[in-house]
Amino acid sequence: MGILKRFFNLGSANKRKITVNRNTKETRVALTLNIDGEGKSRISTGIGFLDHMLELFAFWGHFDLDIQASGDLNVDIHHTNEDIGIVLGQAFKKALGDKVGIKRIGSALAPMEGVTASVTIDISGRPSCKLVFAQEGIGFNDPQSKENYEIKYAEHFFEALAQQLGANINIKIENPSQDLHAILEPVFKALGIALDQATQIDPRRKGIPSTKGVID
Secondary structure, X not given: OOHHHHHOOHHHHHXXXXXXXXXXXXXXXXXXXXXXXXXXXXXXXXXXXXXXXXXXXXXXXOOEEEEEEEEOOOOOOHHHHHHHHHHHHHHHHHHHOOOOOEOOEXXXXXXXXXXXXXXXXXXXXXXXXXXXXXOOOXXXXXXXXXXXXXXXXXXXXXXXXXXXXXXXXXXXXXXXXXXXXXXXXXXXXXXXXXXXXXXXXXXXXXXXXXXXXXXX
């Protein structure tokens, strides 16, 4: 976390800390987020692989993140996975409020073994999400995972996050292997770093970072 981010939010840390709960017939999610945190996490979703990815996300983004979730995992992981993305996006949006002074845009690269992931994010109020592989012929369902997780689930998670946060998130994966862990770990790390950049306070920005004067 940047020094400016800490310095300019000492007096308003509570405004960037939030708890969000979502209870449906399929899932129950309780999430507490502190944007101006230290990278501490306590995460239990019932999806071990996702727990690990979110711990990496929080650590590299310097976000304090507590997620306690349960869902119909006896059916599959889809509902729980997607609803956690929904709640995480809602938490960031609520914690950022009117977004006065934030940098809004962030980007990062992260490697793992031969894989490099790049993530670019713009908290623009116009949500979209695109995940692509740099090489042709690599499909979303190609990598094999011992953790019962697939690229399609990651894609659903990122789409839910983007929609609820109101962010444009572009993810590019170069030199993908057949090891899903090696593909997604750098993605979640880069996402944390990029979102940390985008949510930091720019002391030169006196208002909302938009020529329209508002970010929905």
